[in-house]
Amino acid sequence: MKRDFIKRLKSMLKVDFMRMFTMPAVYIMFGVSLALPVLILVMTSFVGGEATGETAATFTNVWQAIGSAGGAMSMDLTSMCNINLLYFLVAIFVCLFVGEDFRSGYVKNLFTVRAQKTDYVLSKTIVLFVAATGMFLLYFVGAMIGGGIAGLSFDLAEVGASAGGIVACMISKIFFALVFVSIALTLSTVGKAKLWLSILGSLAAGMLLFTMIPMMTPLNAGAFNVVLCVFGGPLFAAGLGAVSNVILNKTGLV
Amino acid sequence: MNAIEIGNLTKTFGEKRAVDGLSMTVPEGAIYGFIGENGSGKSTTEKLICGLLQPSGGEIKLWGKDHKNQDVRAKIGVLIEAPGCFPNYTVWNNMKLQAANLGLKNANEEIRRVLHLVRMDGAASNKFKNCSLGMKQRIGIAFALLGNPQLLVLDEPINGLDADGMRIMREILTDLSKRGTTVLISSHLLGELEKIATHYGILRGGKMLKEMTAEELNADCPTYVALKTDDAETAREVLERAFGRAEIDGQTGEIRVYNANAEEVAKYLYGNFGIAVSEIRTAKISLEEYYINLMGEGKK
Numbered sequence: 221m222k223r224d225f226i227k228r229l230k231s232m233l234k235v236d237f238m239r240m241f242t243m244p245a246v247y248i249m250f251g252v253s254l255a256l257p258v259l260i261l262v263m264t265s266f267v268g269g270e271a272t273g274e275t276a277a278t279f280t281n282v283w284q285a286i287g288s289a290g291g292a293m294s295m296d297l298t299s300m301c302n303i304n305l306l307y308f309l310v311a312i313f314v315c316l317f318v319g320e321d322f323r324s325g326y327v328k329n330l331f332t333v334r335a336q337k338t339d340y341v342l343s344k345t346i347v348l349f350v351a352a353t354g355m356f357l358l359y360f361v362g363a364m365i366g367g368g369i370a371g372l373s374f375d376l377a378e379v380g381a382s383a384g385g386i387v388a389c390m391i392s393k394i395f396f397a398l399v400f401v402s403i404a405l406t407l408s409t410v411g412k413a414k415l416w417l418s419i420l421g422s423l424a425a426g427m428l429l430f431t432m433i434p435m436m437t438p439l440n441a442g443a444f445n446v447v448l449c450v451f452g453g454p455l456f457a458a459g460l461g462a463v464s465n466v467i468l469n470k471t472g473l474v
Numbered sequence: 475m476n477a478i479e480i481g482n483l484t485k486t487f488g489e490k491r492a493v494d495g496l497s498m499t500v501p502e503g504a505i506y507g508f509i510g511e512n513g514s515g516k517s518t519t520e521k522l523i524c525g526l527l528q529p530s531g532g533e534i535k536l537w538g539k540d541h542k543n544q545d546v547r548a549k550i551g552v553l554i555e556a557p558g559c560f561p562n563y564t565v566w567n568n569m570k571l572q573a574a575n576l577g578l579k580n581a582n583e584e585i586r587r588v589l590h591l592v593r594m595d596g597a598a599s600n601k602f603k604n605c606s607l608g609m610k611q612r613i614g615i616a617f618a619l620l621g622n623p624q625l626l627v628l629d630e631p632i633n634g635l636d637a638d639g640m641r642i643m644r645e646i647l648t649d650l651s652k653r654g655t656t657v658l659i660s661s662h663l664l665g666e667l668e669k670i671a672t673h674y675g676i677l678r679g680g681k682m683l684k685e686m687t688a689e690e691l692n693a694d695c696p697t698y699v700a701l702k703t704d705d706a707e708t709a710r711e712v713l714e715r716a717f718g719r720a721e722i723d724g725q726t727g728e729i730r731v732y733n734a735n736a737e738e739v740a741k742y743l744y745g746n747f748g749i750a751v752s753e754i755r756t757a758k759i760s761l762e763e764y765y766i767n768l769m770g771e772g773k774k
Binding site for chain 1: 521524525526527528544547548550552554555556557558559560561562563567570571572574575576577617621627
Protein backbone atom coordinates (compact mmCIF):
# COMPACT_ATOMS: atom_id res chain seq x y z
CA MET A 221 0.00 0.00 0.00
CA LYS A 222 2.76 2.42 1.05
CA ARG A 223 4.92 1.32 -1.86
CA ASP A 224 2.01 1.82 -4.19
CA PHE A 225 1.50 5.33 -2.86
CA ILE A 226 5.16 6.20 -3.36
CA LYS A 227 5.07 4.75 -6.87
CA ARG A 228 1.97 6.77 -7.74
CA LEU A 229 3.37 9.94 -6.21
CA LYS A 230 6.65 9.47 -8.07
CA SER A 231 4.92 9.16 -11.42
CA MET A 232 2.65 12.12 -10.60
CA LEU A 233 5.67 14.22 -9.62
CA LYS A 234 7.45 13.19 -12.80
CA VAL A 235 4.46 14.33 -14.85
CA ASP A 236 4.06 17.60 -12.97
CA PHE A 237 7.75 18.50 -13.21
CA MET A 238 7.74 17.56 -16.89
CA ARG A 239 4.70 19.77 -17.40
CA MET A 240 6.00 22.67 -15.40
CA PHE A 241 9.35 22.85 -17.11
CA THR A 242 7.77 22.68 -20.56
CA MET A 243 5.36 25.47 -19.72
CA PRO A 244 6.32 28.94 -21.00
CA ALA A 245 4.62 30.54 -17.97
CA VAL A 246 7.24 29.16 -15.58
CA TYR A 247 10.07 30.77 -17.54
CA ILE A 248 8.12 34.02 -17.75
CA MET A 249 7.66 33.92 -13.96
CA PHE A 250 11.36 33.15 -13.45
CA GLY A 251 12.28 35.97 -15.81
CA VAL A 252 9.96 38.41 -14.04
CA SER A 253 11.35 37.33 -10.65
CA LEU A 254 14.87 38.08 -11.85
CA ALA A 255 14.06 41.29 -13.69
CA LEU A 256 11.63 42.80 -11.18
CA PRO A 257 14.18 43.77 -8.48
CA VAL A 258 16.61 45.04 -11.10
CA LEU A 259 13.92 47.30 -12.54
CA ILE A 260 12.60 48.40 -9.15
CA LEU A 261 16.02 49.24 -7.71
CA VAL A 262 17.39 50.93 -10.82
CA MET A 263 14.23 52.89 -11.59
CA THR A 264 13.51 54.03 -8.03
CA SER A 265 17.10 55.10 -7.40
CA PHE A 266 16.97 57.13 -10.61
CA VAL A 267 13.62 58.75 -9.73
CA GLY A 268 14.66 59.31 -6.14
CA GLY A 269 17.97 60.91 -7.01
CA GLU A 270 17.10 62.93 -10.09
CA ALA A 271 13.51 63.96 -9.78
CA THR A 272 12.80 64.47 -6.11
CA GLY A 273 16.24 64.63 -4.60
CA GLU A 274 14.86 62.55 -1.75
CA THR A 275 16.00 59.05 -1.11
CA ALA A 276 14.49 58.29 2.25
CA ALA A 277 11.27 56.87 0.84
CA THR A 278 13.07 54.86 -1.82
CA PHE A 279 15.80 52.25 -1.66
CA THR A 280 19.13 53.26 -0.16
CA ASN A 281 20.32 49.79 0.73
CA VAL A 282 20.07 46.66 -1.39
CA TRP A 283 18.75 44.55 1.51
CA GLN A 284 15.62 46.69 1.64
CA ALA A 285 14.54 44.82 -1.49
CA ILE A 286 14.47 41.67 0.60
CA GLY A 287 12.65 43.03 3.64
CA SER A 288 12.82 45.21 6.68
CA ALA A 289 14.29 44.51 10.10
CA GLY A 290 11.84 44.24 12.95
CA GLY A 291 9.02 43.18 10.67
CA ALA A 292 7.17 46.47 10.75
CA MET A 293 5.18 47.24 7.65
CA SER A 294 4.84 50.82 6.48
CA MET A 295 3.13 52.16 3.41
CA ASP A 296 6.32 53.35 1.72
CA LEU A 297 7.93 52.08 -1.47
CA THR A 298 10.47 49.83 0.24
CA SER A 299 7.75 47.94 2.09
CA MET A 300 5.38 47.66 -0.83
CA CYS A 301 7.84 46.89 -3.65
CA ASN A 302 10.12 44.27 -2.18
CA ILE A 303 10.45 40.51 -2.47
CA ASN A 304 7.04 40.07 -0.85
CA LEU A 305 5.44 41.00 -4.19
CA LEU A 306 6.53 37.55 -5.34
CA TYR A 307 3.83 35.91 -3.22
CA PHE A 308 1.28 37.33 -5.63
CA LEU A 309 3.24 36.03 -8.62
CA VAL A 310 3.45 32.62 -6.97
CA ALA A 311 -0.32 32.61 -6.41
CA ILE A 312 -0.97 33.56 -10.05
CA PHE A 313 1.37 30.86 -11.28
CA VAL A 314 -0.34 28.24 -9.10
CA CYS A 315 -3.70 29.22 -10.61
CA LEU A 316 -2.31 29.08 -14.16
CA PHE A 317 -0.69 25.71 -13.60
CA VAL A 318 -3.64 24.03 -11.91
CA GLY A 319 -6.26 25.82 -14.02
CA GLU A 320 -4.64 24.45 -17.19
CA ASP A 321 -5.33 20.90 -15.97
CA PHE A 322 -9.05 21.66 -15.86
CA ARG A 323 -9.19 23.87 -18.96
CA SER A 324 -7.50 21.31 -21.18
CA GLY A 325 -9.56 18.44 -19.79
CA TYR A 326 -6.36 16.74 -18.61
CA VAL A 327 -7.97 15.98 -15.23
CA LYS A 328 -10.30 13.62 -17.07
CA ASN A 329 -7.33 11.52 -18.14
CA LEU A 330 -5.79 11.77 -14.74
CA PHE A 331 -8.61 10.89 -12.41
CA THR A 332 -10.30 8.22 -14.46
CA VAL A 333 -7.20 6.09 -14.17
CA ARG A 334 -5.28 5.29 -11.02
CA ALA A 335 -4.50 8.84 -9.85
CA GLN A 336 -5.90 9.76 -6.46
CA LYS A 337 -6.86 13.24 -5.42
CA THR A 338 -4.43 13.12 -2.49
CA ASP A 339 -1.54 12.37 -4.86
CA TYR A 340 -2.65 15.21 -7.09
CA VAL A 341 -2.77 17.79 -4.27
CA LEU A 342 0.50 16.61 -2.75
CA SER A 343 2.33 16.53 -6.06
CA LYS A 344 1.09 19.97 -7.06
CA THR A 345 2.09 21.42 -3.68
CA ILE A 346 5.62 20.02 -3.97
CA VAL A 347 6.13 21.06 -7.58
CA LEU A 348 4.75 24.54 -7.07
CA PHE A 349 6.83 24.96 -3.92
CA VAL A 350 9.91 24.17 -6.01
CA ALA A 351 8.82 26.81 -8.54
CA ALA A 352 8.25 29.33 -5.75
CA THR A 353 11.71 28.56 -4.33
CA GLY A 354 13.23 29.20 -7.75
CA MET A 355 11.38 32.49 -8.01
CA PHE A 356 12.55 33.69 -4.59
CA LEU A 357 16.15 32.73 -5.28
CA LEU A 358 16.06 34.48 -8.64
CA TYR A 359 14.60 37.59 -7.03
CA PHE A 360 17.46 37.51 -4.54
CA VAL A 361 19.99 37.30 -7.37
CA GLY A 362 18.13 40.07 -9.24
CA ALA A 363 18.21 42.27 -6.15
CA MET A 364 21.99 41.87 -5.91
CA ILE A 365 22.41 42.71 -9.60
CA GLY A 366 19.97 45.65 -9.39
CA GLY A 367 21.62 46.96 -6.22
CA GLY A 368 25.01 46.79 -7.92
CA ILE A 369 23.75 48.64 -11.02
CA ALA A 370 21.94 51.28 -8.93
CA GLY A 371 25.01 51.71 -6.73
CA LEU A 372 23.12 50.96 -3.52
CA SER A 373 24.81 50.15 -0.24
CA PHE A 374 25.29 46.46 0.65
CA ASP A 375 25.96 47.27 4.30
CA LEU A 376 24.00 44.86 6.49
CA ALA A 377 24.43 46.82 9.70
CA GLU A 378 22.82 49.87 8.09
CA VAL A 379 19.48 48.01 7.91
CA GLY A 380 19.92 46.20 11.21
CA ALA A 381 20.56 42.81 9.63
CA SER A 382 23.27 40.18 9.65
CA ALA A 383 24.37 37.54 7.14
CA GLY A 384 22.75 34.84 9.24
CA GLY A 385 19.61 36.91 9.54
CA ILE A 386 19.41 37.28 5.74
CA VAL A 387 19.75 33.50 5.26
CA ALA A 388 17.11 32.87 7.93
CA CYS A 389 14.90 35.52 6.32
CA MET A 390 15.15 33.88 2.89
CA ILE A 391 14.46 30.40 4.31
CA SER A 392 11.44 31.78 6.17
CA LYS A 393 10.16 33.55 3.08
CA ILE A 394 10.55 30.48 0.90
CA PHE A 395 8.67 28.25 3.34
CA PHE A 396 6.05 30.93 3.91
CA ALA A 397 5.34 30.64 0.18
CA LEU A 398 3.73 27.29 0.99
CA VAL A 399 0.89 29.25 2.59
CA PHE A 400 0.23 31.08 -0.67
CA VAL A 401 0.73 27.94 -2.75
CA SER A 402 -1.84 26.02 -0.74
CA ILE A 403 -4.36 28.88 -0.69
CA ALA A 404 -4.11 29.32 -4.47
CA LEU A 405 -4.25 25.55 -4.96
CA THR A 406 -7.40 25.25 -2.88
CA LEU A 407 -9.02 28.15 -4.70
CA SER A 408 -8.01 26.59 -8.02
CA THR A 409 -9.78 23.37 -7.08
CA VAL A 410 -12.84 25.49 -6.38
CA GLY A 411 -12.53 27.62 -9.52
CA LYS A 412 -11.43 24.69 -11.73
CA ALA A 413 -11.55 25.88 -15.35
CA LYS A 414 -12.66 29.35 -14.25
CA LEU A 415 -9.18 30.79 -14.06
CA TRP A 416 -10.37 34.31 -13.33
CA LEU A 417 -12.14 33.09 -10.20
CA SER A 418 -9.11 31.34 -8.74
CA ILE A 419 -6.75 34.21 -9.62
CA LEU A 420 -9.02 36.88 -8.13
CA GLY A 421 -9.65 34.77 -5.04
CA SER A 422 -5.93 34.12 -4.56
CA LEU A 423 -5.02 37.77 -4.98
CA ALA A 424 -7.71 38.79 -2.51
CA ALA A 425 -6.47 36.22 0.00
CA GLY A 426 -2.93 37.46 -0.63
CA MET A 427 -3.93 41.03 0.15
CA LEU A 428 -5.29 39.90 3.49
CA LEU A 429 -2.05 38.11 4.34
CA PHE A 430 0.29 40.76 2.93
CA THR A 431 0.74 42.63 6.21
CA MET A 432 1.58 39.37 7.98
CA ILE A 433 4.57 38.58 5.77
CA PRO A 434 7.06 41.14 7.18
CA MET A 435 6.23 40.04 10.72
CA MET A 436 6.77 36.36 9.92
CA THR A 437 9.84 36.90 7.78
CA PRO A 438 11.78 39.99 8.90
CA LEU A 439 15.19 40.85 7.51
CA ASN A 440 16.80 40.06 10.87
CA ALA A 441 14.95 36.75 11.15
CA GLY A 442 16.03 34.35 13.85
CA ALA A 443 15.58 30.70 14.69
CA PHE A 444 12.02 31.37 15.84
CA ASN A 445 11.00 32.73 12.42
CA VAL A 446 12.69 29.84 10.62
CA VAL A 447 11.06 27.21 12.81
CA LEU A 448 7.70 28.93 12.51
CA CYS A 449 7.84 29.02 8.72
CA VAL A 450 9.63 25.70 8.10
CA PHE A 451 7.09 23.81 10.21
CA GLY A 452 4.14 26.17 9.98
CA GLY A 453 4.22 26.42 6.16
CA PRO A 454 4.00 22.66 5.52
CA LEU A 455 1.44 22.25 8.31
CA PHE A 456 -0.74 24.96 6.81
CA ALA A 457 -0.28 23.38 3.36
CA ALA A 458 -1.24 19.96 4.77
CA GLY A 459 -4.40 21.41 6.32
CA LEU A 460 -5.49 23.23 3.20
CA GLY A 461 -4.36 20.26 1.10
CA ALA A 462 -6.89 18.16 2.99
CA VAL A 463 -9.54 20.76 2.19
CA SER A 464 -8.56 20.68 -1.52
CA ASN A 465 -8.77 16.91 -1.40
CA VAL A 466 -12.30 17.06 0.00
CA ILE A 467 -13.32 19.62 -2.63
CA LEU A 468 -11.98 17.40 -5.42
CA ASN A 469 -13.71 14.36 -3.96
CA LYS A 470 -17.05 16.01 -3.40
CA THR A 471 -17.41 18.08 -6.53
CA GLY A 472 -17.48 17.24 -10.21
CA LEU A 473 -14.22 17.45 -12.10
CA VAL A 474 -15.64 18.51 -15.44
CA MET B 475 -19.59 -11.44 -15.40
CA ASN B 476 -20.85 -7.92 -15.91
CA ALA B 477 -18.32 -5.18 -16.51
CA ILE B 478 -20.74 -2.46 -15.45
CA GLU B 479 -23.74 -2.72 -13.17
CA ILE B 480 -25.63 0.42 -12.35
CA GLY B 481 -28.51 0.48 -9.92
CA ASN B 482 -30.95 3.34 -9.39
CA LEU B 483 -28.36 5.96 -10.31
CA THR B 484 -29.34 9.57 -9.81
CA LYS B 485 -27.55 12.80 -10.54
CA THR B 486 -29.07 16.19 -9.95
CA PHE B 487 -27.72 19.59 -10.93
CA GLY B 488 -29.67 22.00 -8.78
CA GLU B 489 -33.32 21.30 -9.56
CA LYS B 490 -32.57 19.37 -12.74
CA ARG B 491 -32.40 15.58 -12.64
CA ALA B 492 -29.87 14.70 -15.34
CA VAL B 493 -29.92 11.01 -14.43
CA ASP B 494 -33.09 9.74 -12.82
CA GLY B 495 -33.02 6.31 -11.22
CA LEU B 496 -31.07 4.72 -14.05
CA SER B 497 -30.27 1.03 -13.96
CA MET B 498 -28.23 -0.76 -16.60
CA THR B 499 -25.99 -3.76 -17.09
CA VAL B 500 -23.10 -4.07 -19.50
CA PRO B 501 -21.81 -7.63 -19.88
CA GLU B 502 -18.07 -8.19 -20.15
CA GLY B 503 -16.85 -8.13 -23.75
CA ALA B 504 -19.92 -6.31 -25.04
CA ILE B 505 -20.01 -3.28 -27.28
CA TYR B 506 -22.78 -1.40 -25.57
CA GLY B 507 -24.40 1.31 -27.69
CA PHE B 508 -25.66 4.09 -25.49
CA ILE B 509 -28.38 6.00 -27.30
CA GLY B 510 -30.53 8.96 -26.44
CA GLU B 511 -31.46 12.49 -27.38
CA ASN B 512 -29.28 15.44 -26.42
CA GLY B 513 -29.63 15.98 -22.69
CA SER B 514 -30.95 12.48 -22.05
CA GLY B 515 -28.15 11.80 -19.56
CA LYS B 516 -25.71 9.71 -21.62
CA SER B 517 -22.62 11.84 -21.04
CA THR B 518 -23.53 12.43 -17.41
CA THR B 519 -23.86 8.68 -16.85
CA GLU B 520 -20.49 8.10 -18.51
CA LYS B 521 -18.88 10.80 -16.38
CA LEU B 522 -20.39 9.20 -13.28
CA ILE B 523 -19.01 5.80 -14.27
CA CYS B 524 -15.56 7.34 -14.74
CA GLY B 525 -15.71 9.13 -11.39
CA LEU B 526 -15.60 12.59 -12.96
CA LEU B 527 -18.92 13.45 -11.34
CA GLN B 528 -20.23 12.40 -7.96
CA PRO B 529 -23.59 10.57 -8.00
CA SER B 530 -26.48 12.03 -6.00
CA GLY B 531 -27.78 8.52 -5.37
CA GLY B 532 -27.59 4.90 -6.47
CA GLU B 533 -24.60 2.70 -7.09
CA ILE B 534 -22.11 1.94 -9.84
CA LYS B 535 -20.21 -1.31 -9.85
CA LEU B 536 -17.39 -2.26 -12.17
CA TRP B 537 -16.68 -5.99 -12.23
CA GLY B 538 -18.67 -6.27 -9.04
CA LYS B 539 -16.61 -3.67 -7.16
CA ASP B 540 -17.39 -0.08 -6.31
CA HIS B 541 -16.40 2.15 -9.22
CA LYS B 542 -14.11 4.21 -6.98
CA ASN B 543 -11.97 1.16 -6.23
CA GLN B 544 -8.40 1.81 -7.41
CA ASP B 545 -7.95 -1.68 -8.87
CA VAL B 546 -10.93 -1.38 -11.18
CA ARG B 547 -10.18 2.21 -12.12
CA ALA B 548 -6.81 1.15 -13.44
CA LYS B 549 -8.64 -0.99 -16.01
CA ILE B 550 -10.57 1.88 -17.61
CA GLY B 551 -9.80 3.86 -20.75
CA VAL B 552 -11.84 6.96 -21.36
CA LEU B 553 -12.70 9.41 -24.07
CA ILE B 554 -15.30 11.83 -22.77
CA GLU B 555 -16.21 14.67 -25.12
CA ALA B 556 -12.76 15.81 -26.33
CA PRO B 557 -9.42 14.23 -25.43
CA GLY B 558 -7.82 16.00 -22.46
CA CYS B 559 -4.61 17.13 -24.09
CA PHE B 560 -2.45 20.20 -23.67
CA PRO B 561 -2.82 22.14 -26.91
CA ASN B 562 0.77 23.37 -27.07
CA TYR B 563 2.29 19.95 -26.50
CA THR B 564 3.00 17.51 -29.27
CA VAL B 565 0.85 14.41 -29.52
CA TRP B 566 3.84 12.38 -28.38
CA ASN B 567 4.46 14.52 -25.28
CA ASN B 568 0.80 14.45 -24.35
CA MET B 569 0.88 10.68 -24.57
CA LYS B 570 4.11 10.52 -22.59
CA LEU B 571 2.36 12.39 -19.77
CA GLN B 572 -0.51 9.94 -19.75
CA ALA B 573 1.87 6.99 -19.94
CA ALA B 574 3.65 8.38 -16.88
CA ASN B 575 0.30 8.80 -15.10
CA LEU B 576 -0.46 5.18 -15.84
CA GLY B 577 2.99 4.18 -14.64
CA LEU B 578 3.75 2.34 -17.89
CA LYS B 579 7.25 0.91 -17.95
CA ASN B 580 7.55 0.48 -21.71
CA ALA B 581 5.99 3.87 -22.43
CA ASN B 582 7.58 4.58 -25.83
CA GLU B 583 6.73 1.16 -27.18
CA GLU B 584 3.16 1.38 -25.87
CA ILE B 585 2.62 4.86 -27.35
CA ARG B 586 3.89 3.66 -30.73
CA ARG B 587 1.54 0.67 -30.51
CA VAL B 588 -1.61 2.67 -29.81
CA LEU B 589 -0.76 5.37 -32.36
CA HIS B 590 -0.27 2.65 -34.94
CA LEU B 591 -3.58 1.09 -33.93
CA VAL B 592 -5.46 4.32 -34.69
CA ARG B 593 -3.34 4.91 -37.84
CA MET B 594 -1.75 8.03 -36.38
CA ASP B 595 1.91 6.97 -36.51
CA GLY B 596 2.86 10.02 -38.51
CA ALA B 597 1.16 12.54 -36.23
CA ALA B 598 3.29 12.00 -33.12
CA SER B 599 5.38 15.12 -33.64
CA ASN B 600 2.39 17.38 -34.45
CA LYS B 601 1.32 19.89 -31.87
CA PHE B 602 -2.08 18.82 -30.57
CA LYS B 603 -3.64 22.20 -31.38
CA ASN B 604 -2.64 21.77 -35.04
CA CYS B 605 -4.44 18.44 -35.43
CA SER B 606 -7.77 18.27 -37.27
CA LEU B 607 -10.96 17.30 -35.44
CA GLY B 608 -10.80 13.78 -36.84
CA MET B 609 -7.16 13.42 -35.83
CA LYS B 610 -7.96 14.65 -32.33
CA GLN B 611 -10.70 12.04 -31.98
CA ARG B 612 -8.32 9.29 -33.04
CA ILE B 613 -5.68 10.58 -30.65
CA GLY B 614 -8.34 10.54 -27.94
CA ILE B 615 -8.96 6.86 -28.72
CA ALA B 616 -5.23 6.21 -28.61
CA PHE B 617 -5.16 7.88 -25.18
CA ALA B 618 -7.98 5.66 -24.00
CA LEU B 619 -6.19 2.58 -25.29
CA LEU B 620 -2.92 3.26 -23.47
CA GLY B 621 -2.15 0.50 -21.01
CA ASN B 622 -4.57 -2.02 -22.53
CA PRO B 623 -7.74 -1.12 -20.60
CA GLN B 624 -10.43 -3.75 -20.12
CA LEU B 625 -13.24 -1.23 -20.26
CA LEU B 626 -13.46 1.62 -22.74
CA VAL B 627 -15.91 4.44 -22.08
CA LEU B 628 -16.31 6.48 -25.24
CA ASP B 629 -18.50 9.52 -25.57
CA GLU B 630 -19.30 10.38 -29.19
CA PRO B 631 -15.96 9.05 -30.48
CA ILE B 632 -17.13 8.84 -34.09
CA ASN B 633 -18.03 12.52 -34.32
CA GLY B 634 -15.83 14.39 -36.72
CA LEU B 635 -14.41 11.28 -38.34
CA ASP B 636 -14.41 10.84 -42.10
CA ALA B 637 -15.67 7.64 -43.73
CA ASP B 638 -12.26 6.02 -43.49
CA GLY B 639 -11.87 7.14 -39.87
CA MET B 640 -15.23 5.57 -39.04
CA ARG B 641 -14.24 2.33 -40.70
CA ILE B 642 -10.97 2.24 -38.77
CA MET B 643 -12.82 2.97 -35.55
CA ARG B 644 -15.25 0.13 -36.26
CA GLU B 645 -12.38 -2.26 -36.89
CA ILE B 646 -10.56 -1.23 -33.72
CA LEU B 647 -13.62 -1.56 -31.49
CA THR B 648 -14.71 -4.88 -32.99
CA ASP B 649 -11.19 -6.23 -32.61
CA LEU B 650 -10.98 -5.06 -28.99
CA SER B 651 -14.33 -6.60 -28.21
CA LYS B 652 -13.19 -9.92 -29.67
CA ARG B 653 -10.23 -9.79 -27.29
CA GLY B 654 -12.58 -9.35 -24.34
CA THR B 655 -12.51 -5.58 -23.92
CA THR B 656 -15.86 -4.11 -22.94
CA VAL B 657 -16.84 -0.96 -24.81
CA LEU B 658 -19.49 1.52 -23.69
CA ILE B 659 -20.04 3.88 -26.57
CA SER B 660 -22.50 6.71 -26.97
CA SER B 661 -23.25 8.14 -30.38
CA HIS B 662 -25.90 9.86 -32.41
CA LEU B 663 -24.65 8.10 -35.54
CA LEU B 664 -26.96 5.13 -35.14
CA GLY B 665 -26.13 3.65 -38.51
CA GLU B 666 -22.50 3.31 -37.43
CA LEU B 667 -23.43 2.01 -34.02
CA GLU B 668 -25.69 -0.64 -35.53
CA LYS B 669 -22.73 -2.12 -37.36
CA ILE B 670 -20.77 -2.89 -34.20
CA ALA B 671 -22.96 -2.89 -31.09
CA THR B 672 -23.86 -6.14 -29.38
CA HIS B 673 -26.06 -4.49 -26.77
CA TYR B 674 -28.09 -1.29 -26.61
CA GLY B 675 -29.38 1.01 -23.94
CA ILE B 676 -31.83 3.70 -24.94
CA LEU B 677 -32.12 6.66 -22.59
CA ARG B 678 -34.82 9.25 -22.28
CA GLY B 679 -34.97 12.01 -19.69
CA GLY B 680 -32.28 10.39 -17.56
CA LYS B 681 -34.15 7.07 -17.43
CA MET B 682 -33.48 3.81 -19.22
CA LEU B 683 -36.24 3.47 -21.78
CA LYS B 684 -35.11 0.13 -23.16
CA GLU B 685 -32.14 -2.16 -22.79
CA MET B 686 -31.66 -5.01 -25.23
CA THR B 687 -29.20 -7.15 -27.12
CA ALA B 688 -28.53 -6.82 -30.84
CA GLU B 689 -30.48 -10.07 -31.35
CA GLU B 690 -33.48 -8.67 -29.53
CA LEU B 691 -33.29 -5.52 -31.61
CA ASN B 692 -33.10 -7.65 -34.72
CA ALA B 693 -36.23 -9.51 -33.69
CA ASP B 694 -37.97 -6.22 -32.95
CA CYS B 695 -37.09 -4.78 -36.35
CA PRO B 696 -39.21 -6.55 -39.00
CA THR B 697 -38.22 -6.90 -42.63
CA TYR B 698 -40.48 -5.32 -45.22
CA VAL B 699 -40.93 -5.01 -48.95
CA ALA B 700 -40.61 -1.43 -50.17
CA LEU B 701 -42.14 -0.68 -53.54
CA LYS B 702 -43.22 2.16 -55.77
CA THR B 703 -46.26 2.28 -58.03
CA ASP B 704 -48.17 5.00 -59.85
CA ASP B 705 -51.23 4.59 -57.64
CA ALA B 706 -49.80 4.22 -54.17
CA GLU B 707 -53.01 4.57 -52.19
CA THR B 708 -54.92 1.88 -54.12
CA ALA B 709 -51.92 -0.43 -53.98
CA ARG B 710 -51.58 0.08 -50.23
CA GLU B 711 -55.24 -0.76 -49.65
CA VAL B 712 -55.15 -4.01 -51.60
CA LEU B 713 -51.81 -5.02 -50.10
CA GLU B 714 -53.07 -4.39 -46.60
CA ARG B 715 -56.06 -6.60 -47.24
CA ALA B 716 -53.82 -9.35 -48.58
CA PHE B 717 -50.74 -9.15 -46.34
CA GLY B 718 -52.03 -7.60 -43.14
CA ARG B 719 -49.83 -4.54 -42.75
CA ALA B 720 -48.97 -2.01 -45.44
CA GLU B 721 -48.20 1.67 -45.11
CA ILE B 722 -46.94 4.58 -47.18
CA ASP B 723 -43.65 6.14 -46.15
CA GLY B 724 -44.40 9.87 -45.99
CA GLN B 725 -40.85 10.82 -46.92
CA THR B 726 -40.08 8.52 -49.84
CA GLY B 727 -43.62 7.77 -51.05
CA GLU B 728 -42.77 4.05 -50.97
CA ILE B 729 -45.31 1.47 -49.89
CA ARG B 730 -44.05 -0.80 -47.16
CA VAL B 731 -45.49 -4.27 -46.87
CA TYR B 732 -44.38 -6.06 -43.73
CA ASN B 733 -43.59 -9.76 -43.48
CA ALA B 734 -44.01 -10.39 -47.18
CA ASN B 735 -41.98 -11.64 -50.12
CA ALA B 736 -41.03 -9.11 -52.85
CA GLU B 737 -41.79 -11.41 -55.78
CA GLU B 738 -45.09 -12.47 -54.27
CA VAL B 739 -46.13 -8.84 -53.69
CA ALA B 740 -45.24 -7.75 -57.25
CA LYS B 741 -47.09 -10.73 -58.78
CA TYR B 742 -50.11 -10.14 -56.59
CA LEU B 743 -50.40 -6.47 -57.54
CA TYR B 744 -49.92 -6.96 -61.26
CA GLY B 745 -51.78 -10.27 -61.61
CA ASN B 746 -54.88 -9.26 -59.67
CA PHE B 747 -55.11 -5.51 -60.19
CA GLY B 748 -52.86 -4.68 -63.10
CA ILE B 749 -50.81 -2.34 -60.95
CA ALA B 750 -47.24 -2.22 -62.22
CA VAL B 751 -44.39 -1.92 -59.74
CA SER B 752 -41.65 0.49 -60.81
CA GLU B 753 -39.18 -0.24 -57.96
CA ILE B 754 -39.11 -3.00 -55.40
CA ARG B 755 -36.65 -4.07 -52.71
CA THR B 756 -36.55 -5.91 -49.43
CA ALA B 757 -35.36 -3.91 -46.42
CA LYS B 758 -35.25 -4.01 -42.65
CA ILE B 759 -36.20 -1.44 -40.04
CA SER B 760 -32.93 0.20 -39.04
CA LEU B 761 -31.84 1.06 -35.53
CA GLU B 762 -32.40 4.70 -36.39
CA GLU B 763 -35.97 4.04 -37.45
CA TYR B 764 -36.56 1.83 -34.46
CA TYR B 765 -35.20 4.53 -32.19
CA ILE B 766 -37.29 7.28 -33.77
CA ASN B 767 -40.43 5.14 -33.47
CA LEU B 768 -39.63 4.34 -29.86
CA MET B 769 -39.06 7.98 -29.06
CA GLY B 770 -42.29 8.87 -30.84
CA GLU B 771 -44.22 6.30 -28.80
CA GLY B 772 -42.65 7.64 -25.63
CA LYS B 773 -43.76 11.16 -26.46
CA LYS B 774 -47.33 10.00 -27.14
